[in-house]
Amino acid sequence: xxxxxxxxxxxxxxxxxxxxxxxxxxxxxxxxxxxxxxxxxxxxxxxxxxxxxxxxxxxxxxxxxxxxxxxxxxxxxxxxxxxxxxxxxxxxxxxxxxxxxxxxxxxxxxxxxxxxxxxxxxxxxxxxxxxxxxxxxxxxxxxxxxxxxxxxxxxxxxxxxxxxxxxxxxxxxxxxxxxxxxxxxxxxxxxxxxxxxxxxxxxxxxxxxxxxxxxxxxxxxxxxxxxxxxxxxxxxxxxxxxxxxxxxxxxxxxxxxxxxxxxxxxxxxxxxxxxxxxxxx
Numbered sequence: 001x002x003x004x005x006x007x008x009x010x011x012x013x014x015x016x017x018x019x020x021x022x023x024x025x026x027x028x029x030x031x032x033x034x035x036x037x038x039x040x041x042x043x044x045x046x047x048x049x050x051x052x053x054x055x056x057x058x059x060x061x062x063x064x065x066x067x068x069x070x071x072x073x074x075x076x077x078x079x080x081x082x083x084x085x086x087x088x089x090x091x092x093x094x095x096x097x098x099x100x101x102x103x104x105x106x107x108x109x110x111x112x113x114x115x116x117x118x119x120x121x122x123x124x125x126x127x128x129x130x131x132x133x134x135x136x137x138x139x140x141x142x143x144x145x146x147x148x149x150x151x152x153x154x155x156x157x158x159x160x161x162x163x164x165x166x167x168x169x170x171x172x173x174x175x176x177x178x179x180x181x182x183x184x185x186x187x188x189x190x191x192x193x194x195x196x197x198x199x200x201x202x203x204x205x206x207x208x209x210x211x212x213x214x215x216x217x218x219x220x221x222x223x224x225x226x227x228x229x230x231x232x233x234x235x236x237x238x239x240x241x242x243x244x245x246x247x248x249x250x251x252x253x254x255x256x257x258x259x260x261x262x263x264x265x266x267x268x269x270x271x272x273x274x275x276x277x278x279x280x281x
Contacts, residue, residue, distance in 0.1 A: 001043075004034045011058040011066070022047040022055045024066060045070055049086040057094045065100065068138035069093035072131040076155045079127055088158040095154060100141055113173060114149045116180040119196055120205060121156055128152035175212040178254070179205055182246050189242040190274055200272040207269050215256035229260040232267055239267040239274065 005013040006029040007022070014023045014037070024045040028037065037043075045067070047055070058066060069092040077084050085091075118125045128148030136142050156172045187193055194201055233240040243258075243266040250256040258266070 001037045001040055002034055003028060003031070003037050006033055007055060007058045008061075010063055011055075013052065013055070016046075019048065020052075022050045022058070024063075024070075047086060047089060050090065051087055054087040054090045057090045061090075061093045061097050062139070064139045065097045065135075066090075066093050068131075068135045069096055071134050071138070072127065072151065072155075073158075075130060075134070076124070076127045076158075080123060080155075080159070082159055084155070085158040088154065091158070092151065092154045095150060096135060096139075096143075099143055099147055099150075100135075100139060113153070113176055114146055116176050117149045117152050117156075119183070120176050120179045121152055122196065124152040124155045125149065127155060171213060171216060174216065175209055178212050178250075179208045181249060181253070182208060185245050185249055186242055186270060186273060189238070189245055194273055200269075200275075204269045204273060207265065211258075211262060211266075214262075215250065215254070215258070226260055229264040232264055236267055236271055239270040242270045243267045 001023075002015045003012050003023070004015055004020075007013065009029045010026055011022065011024050012029045012033075014021050023043045024047075025042040026044070028042055047070075061069075066089065070089040072092060073084060073088045076088075125148060128151035129145070131151045132143050132145065132148055153172055153176075156176075183194060183196075240263075243263045246266060247258045247263060250258060
């Protein structure tokens with residue numbers, strides 16, 4: 001394997017079958033570049049499709065932090081069973097390094113989205129909690145529980161959407177707060193709490209994430225089902241009132257506006273929530 005550029009003493013850029021990769025291994029950054037690595041057993045981790053600028057963050061990361069971030073990223077990939085940005089280990093590692101370098105005894109600010117993230121992204125938050133244990137085992141430092149929220153947000157940010165893009169952290173934070181507010185509106189309208197572990201709610205949140213992305217982007221979705229929307233409004237008045245309340249919240253708090261078709265899909269999901277929705281296999 002050809003090692004072409006040093007990042008730090010143990011991390012370097014390499015070429016493998018024509019592809020540029022990032023490799024981690026003890027001392028692989030020491031020799032004069034470029035050089036042919038004869039003993040590839042020295043390589044402990046391989047990171048593919050990483051942005052070179054992002055990979056440069058490894059210069060300031062300890063080996064233990066990079067390994068911890070890599071372990072958390074792999075755990076997230078397995079638990080969530082989804083594609084994640086290949087940049088996640090380095091971006092998350094940069095955050096963890098900053099948290100670990102914080103002066104001992106310095107006040108830790110509570111994450112303002114701590115409770116929202118735990119509700120809206122329970123699986124990512126669970127990975128975040130397990131990530132704290134990984135950091136403790138790798139680095140010997142026990143981070144505050146609020147850091148699980150930050151880890152979860154980085155994971156959500158790294159999740160690949162249907163267009164093959166990772167999400168913007170600003171969008172993740174804004175959509176998380178909006179989804180929590182919408183959930184509370186639905187609970188108030190229904191007069192009962194939602195089973196947030198249920199399959200219907202998971203589907204509802206997924207729909208809201210794409211809806212909020214569209215609304216943040218601006219522009220109205222073309223309405224093709226006006227007659228169906230009017231019929232559904234008559235057949236399911238409670239779901240319609242709930243969707244209308246959500247639309248009012250979007251307009252008053254964010255300046256967003258839903259088309260009739262988007263309200264129709266909201267009503268469909270709300271109706272599933274009210275009925276309990278299909279059971280997960």
